[in-house]
Every structure is written in structure tokens, then in C-alpha cells.
Amino acid sequence: MVRRALLFSVTSSASYLLIATVFAIFCMAAGHNTMEMIYGGAATIVLPLVTGIEVAWLWNDRS
Incomplete structure (x- = not known):
């Protein structure tokens, strides 16, 4: 579990x-509006959480 x-x-x-680096580079290069x-x-918070959950859930624990 640990x-x-x-x-x-x-x-x-x-x-x-x-993700935050890619979005920051894109925003500096292309600009963005409020939406x-x-x-x-939201994506820089949600996507890493989903990635972490998916990897931790699907990781084959061979200990």
C-alpha cells in the first residue's frame, strides 16, 4: 500500500x-483567453491526479 x-x-x-510546463510554453507562445x-x-490539476491514480491502480505489484 505504501x-x-x-x-x-x-x-x-x-x-x-x-503538463504545467507544456501549458505555460503554449500560453506564452500562442496567448490565451479567459476560458x-x-x-x-483545471487540467493541470485533474490530469496529474488521474495519471497518478491510473498508474498506482494498474501497476503490477510483484513484491
Whole structure:
């Protein structure tokens, strides 16, 4: 259980850094309006959580 929690934490953090960086670069390069800013802000929170849950849930625990 601790292993899955650690896996969730690591994958969520890595996913957050990647998604936030990509969105920040896109916003600086292309600009954005208020609706895109709201979607981007929500996506940088929701997508890493979903990624962490999926990896922790589907990870084959061979200990």
C-alpha cells in the first residue's frame, strides 16, 4: 500500500511538472483567453491526479 502511495505521488508530481510546463510554453507562445486559462488551470490539476491514480491502480505489484 505504501508502495502504491509513493508511486501515485511520484507519477502525479512528474505529470504535473510536464503538463504545467507544456501549458505555460503554449500560453506564452500562442496567448490565451479567459476560458482557455480556466481549462488549462483545471487540467493541470485533474490530469496529474488521474495519471497518478491510473498508474498506482494498474501497476503490477510483484513484491
